[in-house]
Amino acid sequence: MRALIIDDEDLARAVVREHLAAHPEVEVVGECANGFEALKAVAQHQPDLIFLDIQMPKLDGFEVLELLEAEGKRPAVVFVTAYDQHALRAFEAHAVDYLLKPFSKERFDAALAKAHALQAAKPTVPPPPATELAAAARQGKPLERIVVKDGPKVTVIHLDRLDWVQAQDDYVLLRTEGRNLLKQQTLASLETQLDPSRFIRIHRSYILNLDRLVRVEQDSKEHRDAILRDGTRLPVSRAGYQRLRELWEGA
DSSP, rough: OOEEEEEEEEHHHHHHHHTTTTTOHHHHHHESHHHHHHHHHHHHOOSEEEEESSSSSSSSHHHHHHHHHHHHHOEEEEEEEOOOHHHHHHHHHHEEEEESOOHHHHHHHHHHHHHHHHHOOOOSSSSHHHHHHHHHHHTTTTOOOEEETTTTTTEEEGGGGGEEEEEEETTTEEEETEEEEEEESSSHHHHSOOOOOTTTETTTTEEEEEEEEEEEEEESSOOOEEETTTTTTTEEEEHHHHHHHHHHHHO
């Protein structure tokens, strides 16, 4: 088994490396201090297993997994994290093992044994998507940023820079700072992860950042448009207009 260690803390990587030294059947093919290094290392070494920290700067562990999934390169994962146990219980049932820092050698060996068993079994059921794991661990807290991979380039969109989102089949078009970026995710899935007090589904094909809204214009009995700060016009459905009215009246 080829393993990769991904953690922004030197000591944490050293602890994992020390425990793996007692398992000659595992070859450590590399160590990474951040998510961007991890993406390159997985492409280069193609590990069977990664020991992955969740809380890292630039890209967190879930975002790393999401980008690996987009490339079809997701290996088996053991999370190594300081997340509290309450949050971890939320995705414990997803059959993804984790090590809560600080952990014992016995707990480490148990996680590694599970990874071996999964590799030997070659499960046909794919692991849950990283977005699903992240949502479970957040315990209902909304997203703070979205990661998008376009070829070799990774863009991190902070949600205060997201203007609107459009559904495009199994993709979403994200409008941010004058650019359009495509991400493989459904609009309905993304909607469940956004803060409903900031982002409103104004149409079956559009989600709008309310901070960009200037006014709603009605040019016929059945047709309304949302007018944004930059002059963009987006369609507003009857149901979307009702959502806006309820939000305005409740403010």
